[in-house]
Amino acid sequence: MSDISRCKWVNMKNPLYISYHDNEWGVPSYDDSYLFEMLVLESFQAGLSWECVLNKREAFRREFDGFDYKKIASYSDEKRSALAECKDIIRNKLKISAAVNNAKVFMSIQNEWGAFSDYIWHFTNGKQIVNRDNVVRATSELSDTISKDLKKRGMKFVGSTIIYSYLQAIGIINDHETDCSLSGLRS
Numbered sequence: 001m002s003d004i005s006r007c008k009w010v011n012m013k014n015p016l017y018i019s020y021h022d023n024e025w026g027v028p029s030y031d032d033s034y035l036f037e038m039l040v041l042e043s044f045q046a047g048l049s050w051e052c053v054l055n056k057r058e059a060f061r062r063e064f065d066g067f068d069y070k071k072i073a074s075y076s077d078e079k080r081s082a083l084a085e086c087k088d089i090i091r092n093k094l095k096i097s098a099a100v101n102n103a104k105v106f107m108s109i110q111n112e113w114g115a116f117s118d119y120i121w122h123f124t125n126g127k128q129i130v131n132r133d134n135v136v137r138a139t140s141e142l143s144d145t146i147s148k149d150l151k152k153r154g155m156k157f158v159g160s161t162i163i164y165s166y167l168q169a170i171g172i173i174n175d176h177e178t179d180c181s182l183s184g185l186r187s
Contacts, residue, residue: 004181016054022182028128028171030117035170036106037067040099042166043157044090050165052090059088064099073103098156105155120146121172129167130174132183137175139164 006012010021029035041060045053053060063086065071075083083089083096106116113119123146131137143164150158167173176183 005179006182007177007180011051014051014055016057017051020054025169026171026174026176026182030115030121032110032116033067033069035116035120036069036103037061038166038169039102039106039158040064040067040072042162042169043098043102044092044095045165046095046157046159046162048090056089059086063089069103069106072100073107075100095157102155102158105150105153109153120170124172128171128174132178134177137164140173142173143167 004022006018006021011017029038041053041057044060061067063083080093080096080100084091084093109119110116113122123142129142139160143160146167147158147160147163150163164173168175174183
């Protein structure tokens with residue numbers, strides 16, 4: 001897809017970023033494993049750039065057992081300490097603890113809804129929100145609502161800005177710029 005125009009935020013020197021933009025960002029996902037992976041990665045983004053997190057994604061995948069939320073939910077203090085020492089990932093102890101905590105809440109939501117996908121997509125009645133106004137948003141009423149609900153359920157590092165980015169990442173919100181070749185392909 002070298003002949004396509006992309007959203008202006010894409011670092012055209014980073015193949016990982018190009019691939020993420022072209023193949024994942026804004027694509028509706030209903031796979032709970034992927035939904036959890038993106039939730040973890042977005043929570044680690046807090047205060048950092050998405051590109052920084054994306055560049056460490058494979059290390060995160062390796063160190064976090066392929067983002068297996070069942071394994072992560074049972075991480076011992078020793079495993080958390082080992083993650084905090086791993087130089088290949090973001091070593092924030094609070095974010096590591098949040099990932100473990102959020103895995104437990106994630107599974108609780110699955111138990112309640114049958115799938116996390118059913119829970120997260122119910123907020124839009126299963127419909128993707130497509131923005132075609134080129135307005136850069138950090139939050140919305142939807143991200144505010146979901147953030148509040150996730151916090152009430154006990155999740156950490158799920159503020160409205162993180163959740164807005166998460167909703168873009170998993171395709172509930174399609175914010176491709178109007179001059180991006182992919183803007184009309186994901187709706």
